[in-house]
Structure formats: C-alpha cells, structure tokens
Amino acid sequence: MNVLSKNRKLKGVSGTIIAIIVVIIIIVAAVGVYLVMTSHHPTPTVSTTNSLISTTSSTSTTTTTSILNTSNPQSLMQLVGLTSAPSTPVTITVWDTYSSSENQSFIQTLAQFEQEFPWIHVKVTPGAQVGTSQFETAAKAGQAPIVYRDSSDSGGALFAAGLVLNLSQYLPPSITSLYVPTAINDWTLNGSIYGLPDDVNYIVMFYNKHFVPYAPNTTDQLIQIAEQVNKTYHVWGIAYGASDEYGYRFAAWFAGYGGQIFTTQNGQIVPDLNSSAMVNALNFWYNLTYNLHINYLAPSSGVEGQLFIANQTAIIFDGPWDLNEYLQALGPNLGAAPLPVVSQTGLRAEPFIGSTGWLIATPQASGASPMQIKAALIFILYVTNYQSDLRLWDVAHDIPANMQAYNAALTELKEGKLQPAYLNQIMEGILEQAQYGQKFPNIPQMAYYWDSFHEYASEFFAQKISANQAAQGMEQAFVQSLIQNGLMSTILPPPPIFLIPYIMLLVPVLVAPIVKIKGKW
Amino acid sequence: MKKDKVINFFYILPIFVVTLFLFLFPLIYSLYISFTNLSLLHFFKYSYVGLANYIIIFKYGYFLVLLKNTLIWTIGSLVTMMGLGFALALILNQSDLKGRSIFYAILILPWAFPGFISLLIWQGLWVDPYGMMNRLILPMLHLPRVNSLTSTADAWIELIVTNDWLSFPYFMTVFYSALQSIPRELYDIAELDGANVFTKFFTITLPSLKKTIAFVFITSFVFTWNNFYPIYVLTGGGPGISTETFIVYAYQEAFSYSNFSLAAAWSVISTLFVIVLGIIVIRYTHILDSFT
Numbered sequence: 001m002n003v004l005s006k007n008r009k010l011k012g013v014s015g016t017i018i019a020i021i022v023v024i025i026i027i028v029a030a031v032g033v034y035l036v037m038t039s040h041h042p043t044p045t046v047s048t049t050n051s052l053i054s055t056t057s058s059t060s061t062t063t064t065t066s067i068l069n070t071s072n073p074q075s076l077m078q079l080v081g082l083t084s085a086p087s088t089p090v091t092i093t094v095w096d097t098y099s100s101s102e103n104q105s106f107i108q109t110l111a112q113f114e115q116e117f118p119w120i121h122v123k124v125t126p127g128a129q130v131g132t133s134q135f136e137t138a139a140k141a142g143q144a145p146i147v148y149r150d151s152s153d154s155g156g157a158l159f160a161a162g163l164v165l166n167l168s169q170y171l172p173p174s175i176t177s178l179y180v181p182t183a184i185n186d187w188t189l190n191g192s193i194y195g196l197p198d199d200v201n202y203i204v205m206f207y208n209k210h211f212v213p214y215a216p217n218t219t220d221q222l223i224q225i226a227e228q229v230n231k232t233y234h235v236w237g238i239a240y241g242a243s244d245e246y247g248y249r250f251a252a253w254f255a256g257y258g259g260q261i262f263t264t265q266n267g268q269i270v271p272d273l274n275s276s277a278m279v280n281a282l283n284f285w286y287n288l289t290y291n292l293h294i295n296y297l298a299p300s301s302g303v304e305g306q307l308f309i310a311n312q313t314a315i316i317f318d319g320p321w322d323l324n325e326y327l328q329a330l331g332p333n334l335g336a337a338p339l340p341v342v343s344q345t346g347l348r349a350e351p352f353i354g355s356t357g358w359l360i361a362t363p364q365a366s367g368a369s370p371m372q373i374k375a376a377l378i379f380i381l382y383v384t385n386y387q388s389d390l391r392l393w394d395v396a397h398d399i400p401a402n403m404q405a406y407n408a409a410l411t412e413l414k415e416g417k418l419q420p421a422y423l424n425q426i427m428e429g430i431l432e433q434a435q436y437g438q439k440f441p442n443i444p445q446m447a448y449y450w451d452s453f454h455e456y457a458s459e460f461f462a463q464k465i466s467a468n469q470a471a472q473g474m475e476q477a478f479v480q481s482l483i484q485n486g487l488m489s490t491i492l493p494p495p496p497i498f499l500i501p502y503i504m505l506l507v508p509v510l511v512a513p514i515v516k517i518k519g520k521w
Numbered sequence: 522m523k524k525d526k527v528i529n530f531f532y533i534l535p536i537f538v539v540t541l542f543l544f545l546f547p548l549i550y551s552l553y554i555s556f557t558n559l560s561l562l563h564f565f566k567y568s569y570v571g572l573a574n575y576i577i578i579f580k581y582g583y584f585l586v587l588l589k590n591t592l593i594w595t596i597g598s599l600v601t602m603m604g605l606g607f608a609l610a611l612i613l614n615q616s617d618l619k620g621r622s623i624f625y626a627i628l629i630l631p632w633a634f635p636g637f638i639s640l641l642i643w644q645g646l647w648v649d650p651y652g653m654m655n656r657l658i659l660p661m662l663h664l665p666r667v668n669s670l671t672s673t674a675d676a677w678i679e680l681i682v683t684n685d686w687l688s689f690p691y692f693m694t695v696f697y698s699a700l701q702s703i704p705r706e707l708y709d710i711a712e713l714d715g716a717n718v719f720t721k722f723f724t725i726t727l728p729s730l731k732k733t734i735a736f737v738f739i740t741s742f743v744f745t746w747n748n749f750y751p752i753y754v755l756t757g758g759g760p761g762i763s764t765e766t767f768i769v770y771a772y773q774e775a776f777s778y779s780n781f782s783l784a785a786a787w788s789v790i791s792t793l794f795v796i797v798l799g800i801i802v803i804r805y806t807h808i809l810d811s812f813t
Contacts, residue, residue, distance in 0.1 A: 133776040136561065157779070161561040243670045243760065299648055299670055364565060444562065451777055455761050462671050462760035480581045485560060485780055 068178055070385040073116045079171070079381065080374045085119040090375040092120060093366070095128035095135070095145040097356075101324050105395035109388040113379065120375045130154060130356070139163050139365035146368045146376045152186035152195065152355045156442030159194035164359040167193045170377055179384070183401035186355040186440055196384045197357035197401035199392060203249050203319050204351075204433045206326055207335045211235065211314035215337030215429070219256075219284070219349075222315070222340050226294035229314040239313035241298035242285045243461030247453035248352065249317055253281040255438050256342035256349035261449060262441060269445055270488065273453070274475035280344065282460055282467040289461070297461060320430050323397050332422040336429035338436050353437035355401055358383060399431065445488075448481035548792075555786040561779035574786035582787075583762055583770070588794070591766040593677060594752070595745045598684045602745075603737065605685055606692020611726075613693070614700040625697075632690035640754040643683045647755070669756050673763040676756045680764060684751050692737060699733040700726070739799065746795050767791035 069075040077085070098106050103126065110122060128134060130150050135158065138144040144163070158164045167175075168191070176184045176193065183197035207215060211229045216222040226237020242250065251261065259277030262269050288295040296313060298304045305322055307313040309329040317339065318326075326334050339349035358380035360373065368376065382388065389405035392398040400406040413431070418424045441449075452474045460470035482488035555574055559567040578584060609628060613621055631639065646652045649668040659666055669676035703725065711721050749768050752758060758765030758773070765773075767787055775784035 133779070136564070136779060139564070157561055161564045161779075163564060241670075297670055299644075303648060303651075447561075448778060451773060454757075454759070458670070458759040459761035459763075462673070462763075464673070464760060464763075481778065484577050484581060484783065485778060486558070486562060 068172075068174060070178060070381045071387055076378045076381055080377045082374060085117075086371060089119050089121055090371050092122055092147055092368075092372055092375050092379060093145040094122055094124045094147040094379070095149065096124050096126045097128050097130045097149045098126075099321060099396070101396040102392060102398060105388075105391045106383070108395075109383055109391060112387075113382050117375075117378065117382075120378065122379065135163070135361075139361065142365065142367050144361040144365040146361055146366045146372055147379055148359050148361060149198075149356065150195075150359060152197070152357065153440055153442045153446050155187065155195045155357065155359050156189050157444045157447050158359065159189055159192075160444040163362055163365045164194055165362055165373070167195070167360070167377075170373075171381075178403055179401050180403055180406050182353050182434070182437075182439075183355040183357075186353070186442060187357055189442055195357040195359040196380050197355040198384045198389055199356050199398040200353060200401050200434065201319055201321065201356060201399065202351040202353050202433055202437050203252065203317050203339070204430050205315060205337050205339050206308065206318055207315045207337065208308065208311065208313075208330060209333045209335050210311065210330075212335065215335060216340050218341045218343045220343040223288065223292065223294065226288070226315065227292065230294050233314075235311065236296040236307065236313040237294035238288065238315045239296040239298050239304040239307045240285065240317055241300060241304060242289070242295075243297055243458045244300055245454065245457055246450040247457070248450075250281070250453065250457065251438070252317075252339055252349040252351040253284065253342070254278055256339070256345065256347050257281045257284070258345055258347060262443075262445065268488065269443065271445075271449070271452075271475050271478040271482070273478060274471045278471040278474075279467040282457065282470055284342075284344075286461065286467070290463075320397055320399060323426070323430075327423070327426075332420075334422075334426055336426045338429070338433040348436040350436050350438040351433065352440040353434060354440035357401065397427065399434070445482055448478055448485065448487070452478035452481060551785045551788055554782050555789050557782050559782040559785075567782070570782070574783050575790075577783060578786055578790065583765075584790075586762060587765060587767050587770055590762075590764060591746060591768075591791075591794075594680065594748075594764070594766050595742060597677065597681045598688070598745045598748075599738070599741055601681060601685050602688045602741070603692055603734075605689045606694075607696050609689065609693045610696035610700055613697050616705075628693060629690045631686055632694075636687055637750060637754070639687055640683065640750055643686070644755055647679050647683075669764075670760065673760060676760065676764045680751055680755055683755060684745075684748070687751070688741075692741075695733060695737055696730065699730050703729045739802070742799065742802070743795055746791070767794070 068079065070079070077083070096103070096106060110124065114120070114122060125145065128145075128148075131154055135144055135148055135150070148164075150158070155164065159166070171193070175196075176188075179197055180200060183200050184193065187193055187195040187197055205215065211233055212225055216225050222238070229235060229237045240249075254261075254277055257277035257280045259275050259281065260272055263272040264270070285295065289297050296304075296307065298307070301318065304313070304316045305318065305325065308316045308326065323336075339351060341348050360376045360380065361368065363369075363373070384402055386402055386404040386408070389398075389400040389402035390408055393400050393405060393409045400409050410431070412418060413424055413427055416424045418427060455477060456465070456470040456474040459465045459473070460467060465473065479488060554567075556569055556571060557563075557567045558570045558573070612618070613625055613628075618624070646654045647667065647669065649655045649666055649670075655666045655668075667675045667678055669679045707725050707729075708721055711725060716724070746766075747768050749772060752764055752766060752769050753772065756764045758769050762770070768791060771784045771787035771791065774780050774787060
C-alpha cells in the first residue's frame with residue numbers, strides 16, 4: 001500500500017516536474033523566438049512618414065558643433081587624421097552635378113575651400129549627370145572621379161557594388177549629428193554611411209494664385225478647384241504627365257492610397273506594387289485625365305513647367321529645384337503647398353524625401369592614393385558644412401541637409417528675411433511638405449522599380465491595359481528584373497538558421513502529447 | 522621576294538591594328554562578357570556563367586515583342602526613306618527644273634543639323650496639342666492628330682516620319698548622284714523609239730541604279746536596325762515597350778539596370794539577326810549580283 005502510494009506520489013511529483021519543465025520550455029522558446037524576431041527584424045524599406053522639422057532639435061546641434069567643427073580647417077584636418085598640411089600638393093578630381101543656380105553657390109564655396117586648403121587642388125568637371133551610368137563607365141576603367149555628387153538612391157547602388165567608400169570607417173559616428181536625420185538616413189545602408197548630404201529634396205504642389213483661390217488640402221478640393229479653373233479660365237486645372245512617369249512622383253499618390261513599394265516576406269525584400277492601392281492611384285489619375293478632362297497628360301515634366309510658366313495650367317507637382325524659374329515667371333502669384341490628402345483614404349500623398357550628396361570612390365574605382373582620400377574627406381565635409389549649405393539655400397533655395405544650416409534657414413523664414421517677401425510664404429509651403437513624406441528607398445533593389453513602373457503605367461495611360469493588369473504587370477516585371485540581377489530568389493528562403501535551436505526546443509513540447517497517447521495504448 | 526611580302530605587310534599594318542582594336546576587340550569583348558555575370562553587383566569580380574544570360578532572354582525577356590518592333594522600325598523606316606529620297610532625286614534630276622541648286626540646298630538642310638538637336642526639336646513639334654505638327658501641319662492636311670503617349674500606331678508614325686525627315690537627304694543625294702551618271706543619250710534614244718515615262722524608268726533608270734540601290738539598302742538596313750537615338754529621344758520605347766527595339770532595350774539593360782552582361786547578350790542576338798537577315802536578303806534578292 002505504502003509502495004503503491006509512494007509510487008503514486010512519485011508519479012504525481014514527476015508529472016508535476018514534467019509539467020513545469022514543459023511550461024518553462026514553452027516560455028523560454030516563446031521568449032527566445034520573440035527576442036530573435038525583434039532583434040533580427042530587417043530594416044523596413046516600406047514607406048514611413050518622416051518629418052524634417054519634428055526630428056530636428058536645437059540641443060543636438062549645439063552639442064555637435066562644439067565637438068565637430070567642419071567649418072574650421074584645422075579641425076577638419078584633425079578629423080581625418082592629419083596634424084599638418086603635407087609638403088606636396090594633392091589633387092582631387094570632382095564631378096559636379098549641380099544645376100546652374102546651385103553652381104553659383106558651389107563656385108563661391110570652392111574658391112573659399114582652395115583659399116583655406118591651398119595644398120588641395122580641386123579639378124572640377126561640371127555638368128556631370130546624376131545616376132550611376134557615367135560613374136560606372138569611368139570606374140570600370142579605374143578612372144572614376146575621386147569625389148562625386150549623386151542622389152542617395154543611386155549612391156546606395158554604387159555602395160552596394162563596392163564602388164564608393166564606407167565613410168563610417170573613416171569618420172566618427174558622431175558625424176551623423178551634423179546633418180538633418182532624414183538626410184543622413186538616406187545616406188545610410190545597413191548601418192554604414194556612404195555619403196554626406198548637401199540638400200533634401202522632394203516634390204511639392206506649385207499653384208498659380210491667379211487661378212487657385214486656396215491651396216487644396218484634399219483630392220476632392222483639388223478636383224473641385226481644377227474643374228472651376230477649367231470652366232472659368234479655359235486652361236488646364238492640372239498638368240501631370242502620369243504616363244511619362246518613372247514612378248518618382250507617382251510614389252506619392254501610391255502612398256496616399258496606402259501602398260508601399262517593398263514589403264518583406266521571410267526576410268526577403270520583395271516588390272509590393274500589385275495592390276488595390278496601385279489600382280486606385282492609377283484610376284484616380286485616369287479619371288482626372290480622361291473622364292473629367294482636368295489633367296493634361298504632359299509628355300514630359302519640362303512641358304508641364306512650360307505650361308505653368310505660360311499660365312496655361314493652374315497646378316503642377318515639381319521640386320524646389322525649378323523654383324527660380326517659376327518665381328521669375330509668376331512672382332507673387334506663385335504658391336507652394338504640400339500634396340493633398342487623398343479623400344478616399346484620408347492619407348496624405350507622400351512624396352519621396354530624398355537627398356543629394358557627396359561620395360568618395362574606392363581606390364579601385366578611382367586609383368586614389370591614401371592622401372587623396374584624406375583630401376577628399378576634407379572636401380566633402382567642407383562642402384556640406386554650415387556655411388556651404390546655407391549658401392546653397394540662399395542662392396539656389398536648396399533645402400539644407402546640414403542641421404545648423406537648416407535651423408538657420410528656418411529662423412530666416414520665421415523672421416521673414418527672405419527677399420522678395422512673398423518668397424517666405426512659398427518656402428514655408430515647401431518646408432511643410434517635409435512633414436508628409438516617405439523615406440526614399442536606397443537599397444539596390446530600388447534601381448529596378450523605375451522601368452517596371454514606367455512600362456506598365458504608360459501602357460495603362462495609353463488605354464492598352466486595365467489598372468489591374470498594369471499593377472500585376474509592373475510587379476511581375478519588377479520581380480523578373482530582381483531575379484535576373486540576382487537580387488531575389490525564385491523560391492523564398494527557408495527560416496533563418498538562428499531560429500533552429502528555438503524550434504528544436506519546441507519539438508519535445510509538440511512531440512510529448514503524441515508519446516503520452518502512444519504510452520496509454 | 523619574301524622580303525617584299527614582309528614589307529607589304531607593314532603597309533597594311535596600320536589599318537589592321539585599327540580594325541583589330543576599334544572593331545574586333547569590342548565585338549569579341551561583348552561576346553565574352555555576354556557569358557559572364559558582369560553587372561553593378563559583380564563589377565570588378567565577375568565570373569563565367571555559360572549561357573545563363575541567353576536563357577534569361579528567352580525565358581523572361583520580351584524577345585518576340587522586340588523582334589517585331591525592330592522589324593517594324595527597320596522596314597517601316599527603310600521603305601519610306603528610300604521611296605522619299607528616290608522620288609525627290611527623280612524630281613531634282615528633271616532637265617527642265619529651274620532653280621535646282623536652290624531646291625537641293627534646301628532639301629539637304631536636315632542633314633546639316635546635328636541629329637540629336639533635330640530630334641529634340643521634333644520632340645517639341647509632336648507635343649499634342651501644342652506642337653506645330655498637331656496644331657498646324659496635320660490639321661492643314663486634314664489628317665488626325667498624333668499622340669505617341671496614347672497610341673502605339675501614333676508612336677510609330679511619329680518615329681518613322683521623324684526618321685524619314687532626318688535621313689531622306691542622304692538617300693536623295695546618293696540617288697541623285699547615281700541618276701546624274703546615267704548617260705542622257707539613253708533617254709534620247711528611248712524617246713526616239715517612242716518609249717513613255719514608265720518604260721524609260723523601268724528599262725533605263727531602275728536597272729542603272731541597281732548597284733546604288735543594293736549598296737544603300739544593305740548599309741541602311743544595318744544602320745536603321747541599330748539606330749538608337751530617335752526611339753530613345755522621342756518615345757523612350759513607349760507606350761510600354763511598344764516601340765522598343767533590341768538596341769534600345771540593350772541600352773536600358775546596361776545603363777538603367779547596370780546589367781552589362783545581359784545587355785551584351787541582347788546585343789549579340791541583335792547582331793546575329795542582322796547577319797542572318799542580311800544573308801537572307803542578299804540570297805533571295807540577288808541584290809549583290811550586280812556588283813560582280
């Protein structure tokens with residue numbers, strides 16, 4: 001009896017212990033899986049709302065400027081590990097991709113740089129094109145410029161290819177605090193900085209106050225105003241060449257309908273264009289163009305600008321890089337405002353918040369010596385410093401990427417210092433857009449988005465295919481391009497190896513009931 | 522004797538070296554990289570991948586669409602360009618035409634302009650409804666407006682008409698020179714025999730121009746097949762890829778996608794087509810027989 005009760009007791013104890021162990025295993029496994037999943041979660045490339053204004057803080061600016069002073073020649077030299085100027089002069093080659101108004105500012109910056117660094121001779125090639133192709137051709141021959149200016153997405157592709165330097169290996173991590181977070185994030189890939197930004201760019205809504213009584217805040221208002229303009233003045237309400245688009249501007253409307261360019265599946269970045277958001281965004285512009293006849297399907301953005309200047313259209317979507325042209329033509333009649341809220345979804349049309357900046361080619365691509373690399377680092381720090389960036393703002397109205405210059409620009413605006421006076425209101429509208437933007441994806445996959453989008457969007461606006469077919473087609477073409485270029489596998493990868501131990505821990509838990517049932521039988 | 526042969530070889534050495542480096546080397550290099558994975562992601566360290574790029578082209582590429590487009594572009598342009606050039610040459614060749622040199626000078630003007638600038642101007646002329654073609658010329662001729670953004674047929678019309686304008690002076694000049702070389706006496710004798718205009722054209726003019734037509738046809742076929750700028754500037758291959766040819770697509774693969782090996786594979790296929798089609802044309806039309 002005692003033995004029996006002892007056995008029962010033992011059985012009861014061992015059952016309790018097993019139950020506790022099982023519970024502990026489940027908890028450990030669950031916590032482990034959760035921790036691993038959260039710590040290894042891939043960097044989201046999907047659209048996220050950014051705000052230049054909300055992310056800036058004056059405290060961080062004052063702290064960083066005391067540590068890193070990129071306006072002082074001696075500090076700059078120390079930053080790259082030089083105690084004094086070398087005895088022999090160093091020549092660096094620079095490809096400048098600035099527009100003509102930006103170049104006016106750059107020439108002044110360059111003159112000042114050569115005065116402060118007489119031992120660095122800068123050989124500038126003006127008029128280079130943004131985009132990777134020219135740089136790649138030169139890099140293949142080992143003759144790429146040592147310093148190059150490009151957009152953050154093109155720069156990202158060059159960095160992924162190993163053609164430009166990882167600046168994180170040369171500069172202290174605190175360097176990021178010198179720049180507006182949105183801008184420096186655009187130049188960061190997998191935690192590495194591959195370029196220093198000199199401006200922030202995105203599109204806004206420009207309107208002609210002669211035709212448009214107030215800036216439309218929703219797409220319903222936009223349609224209403226455009227129809228009114230059409231009826232009253234017999235000019236186009238909007239000029240937007242959606243069929244000529246490669247998806248830079250359209251991305252804003254896609255986001256407004258709740259879409260995102262990429263998503264992640266089992267840790268793999270995959271296109272996400274085939275969605276109701278794309279269908280709705282395409283149909284929205286189709287309706288404005290073909291049914292309501294309020295949008296002019298312009299063959300190029302240049303034609304849109306010409307119509308706007310000639311008072312033949314009331315609204316266009318363009319970036320501040322064309323501001324001077326519109327200012328000269330429309331003067332106080334020019335208005336700028338953020339893109340409207342899509343009435344159907346209640347979401348803002350969010351343009352890409354991109355950035356242009358300076359990169360340094362790897363020695364393999366440019367043949368640069370270690371001293372030339374140091375000189376190049378000094379150069380890019382100098383052309384993105386407070387004075388240089390503020391000059392770009394003052395001369396060409398580029399939105400500064402340098403934190404101090406950005407804050408100074410905001411102060412100028414608040415105090416209404418810009419001349420002519422109406423420019424203050426325009427710039428306020430432009431800066432307001434920064435609150436409603438999406439991160440410009442700088443992953444190499446992005447390079448294959450443009451043509452895939454263009455091919456099917458242009459077929460849709462040529463009325464050859466439906467919006468559904470266009471959305472399916474562009475995603476398929478995008479996927480094919482990624483597969484062809486080795487950026488996507490046809491079969492989704494198996495679960496990551498690091499999850500295997502945790503899955504193994506779960507095995508006894510899952511197997512236990514089966515063993516128990518078998519034991520009973 | 523042997524020494525002479527060696528010396529003779531030195532005379533052709535410069536052209537041999539030029540041919541080797543400027544023509545053969547790029548061709549062989551293209552062929553070589555078409556069997557590799559040279560792209561932006563394999564820029565300095567690329568490897569041999571066999572026929573992978575060619576498999577991709579036939580598996581995922583728009584091979585048949587591009588072939589159809591390239592044929593429309595080449596034949597559509599060639600027939601109209603040659604026809605227009607020939608007709609204008611015949612008009613200029615009329616013995617009783619007054620102010621021939623003035624007409625010739627005016628007609629040759631499109632050739633004097635840099636092609637790329639002309640294309641940019643034509644791009645503006647075709648803008649619907651603001652460009653001169655859609656605003657003035659086509660309505661004047663009671664023809665419908667052309668908009669390459671909304672119709673593939675319109676896009677082809679835009680491309681071929683522009684290409685005709687850019688190229689007809691060449692054909693006109695070549696044919697006009699050839700017409701001038703036909704002895705006038707042949708026409709006088711034919712007139713005495715009572716031959717009409719058509720008889721003279723088919724029995725004297727056309728046979729006399731056989732060599733010229735053969736030369737012009739073959740060289741222009743290859744040139745038009747590989748002609749890149751009109752399509753790239755005017756339609757960009759659109760709408761969709763409706764007007765995209767092998768060469769435009771290869772360019773995009775190389776410079777938009779930075780996939781140089783795939784672009785090289787497309788170029789190799791395009792070149793093979795030119796060679797095969799060229800042989801077929803020569804075989805079946807006996808167009809080169811007149812040279813022998």
